[in-house]
Amino acid sequence: MPTPDASRWISTFLDAQAAELGAARNTLLAYGRDLLDFAGWLERRGGALADAGRDTVEAYLIHCDAQGLAKATRARRLSSIRQLYRFAFDEGWRADNPALRIAGPGKVQRLPKTLSPEDVSRLLEAAEAKGRTADERLRNRAMFELLYATGMRVSELVTLPLAAVRGDPRMVLVRGKGDKERMVPLSTPARAALANWLRHRDTEDEAGRTRGLAPSKYLFSGAGAGGHMTRQHFHLMVKDCAILAGIDPARVTPHTLRHAFATHLLAGGADLRVIQTLLGHADVATTEIYTHVLDDHLKDLVLTRHPLARKG
Structure with missing residues (x-):
């Protein structure tokens, strides 16, 4: 367990992130x-958040590497530490930010997995079956259709209020990361x-x-504490539907349908800024990854369909 001082630093930082920046849960x-994890590692070495220097933070990252943690995980941990110390500096708890000038391991840029329109059609049919x-079959079809039609995150889908879809709307208001709304x-x-x-x-309600039962306020209700279907439940449902559709379940997650939504829109000629807005990305650079997915697809078409390529 972290010391009281470390617990106070971390809890105060998290409260500020939630209140001021609207950080997602x-x-x-x-x-x-x-x-x-960082505070526990420091305490085992006799150190504390208040006096850790740059060398200490770098030693912790080396420790994480030795544990076999992925680059993306180490980069995220450094980002968390850097933000905590930035907050501590702003609050006057520290005179410096020891993590400020540390170069992280960087993230491995992976192209998002996606599906062909034919794969998606088979998934939708499997969901209804x-x-x-x-x-249950009608609910499953509605969930898959919504996810593919809107590119929502799975957390946005399962917490969608029933009131948001009343009256056969053409547009739906979605509350996303950081409590930001988009249509x-x-x-x-x-x-x-x-x-x-x-x-x-x-009819069921x-x-x-x-x-004497009150209806759920969520479109897709569930027996869990939140009152809606859990992300884990939907994740398993997607895997089951992939098997029914004859698609390798390792290729399919709820996020894969979000990727398919964006990739298929881009292939159809949609503007990148429009896709950014629909996905709720804060930075268009995040959305640009889909141009690489499309580039790979076009390259594959040239290499496999062009008559001169086939001769080669």
Whole structure:
């Protein structure tokens, strides 16, 4: 366990990130895990957050490397430490930021996995086939259609309020990372799947009221503490549907459908700035990764379909 001083530093920093910057819950959890690990490592060496220097932070990163942690994990830990010390400097707890000039290991830039339009069609059909009851199958189809039509993050999908889709809307208001809101359009198939699910949902809610049960405020309710389907539950559902669709489940996650949404839009001629807005990316540089996915696809087409390439 960290010392009281370390706990105070970390908890105060996390509170400020949540209050001032609107950091998402998962981001705060990641910061907390990283900083607790760093504080614990310092204490085992007889050190503390208040007096750690640049050499100490670098030694910790070497320790993380020796543990076999991935580059991306080490880069994130350095970022967490750097931000904590920036906050400590602003608060007057430290006269410097010992992590400021440390060059991180860098992240390995991986192209996002995506799916072909044919793969997505098979997944959508599999979603409608999966489920013990008719309403489960309608719910599953609605979830997959929504995810592919809007490019929502899975956390945004499972926490989508029921009120957001009432009245057959053409656009849906999504609350994303950092509590930022954006409008995303709904495709005709997604609206049809939603309408079918809502009819069943309303029937179930009415039956529940007669038994004294209050309906869930979420579009996709669940038995968990949050009152909505969990991300883990949906993740497993996606894997099951991939198997039903004859697609390697290792290639498919909920985020893969988000990538497919962006890649297929770009291939269809959509502007990168539009895709950035729809995905809720703060920086267009994050969205630019999809241009590389498309470049690889076009390169593959030239190498496999061009008549001179086939002769070679």
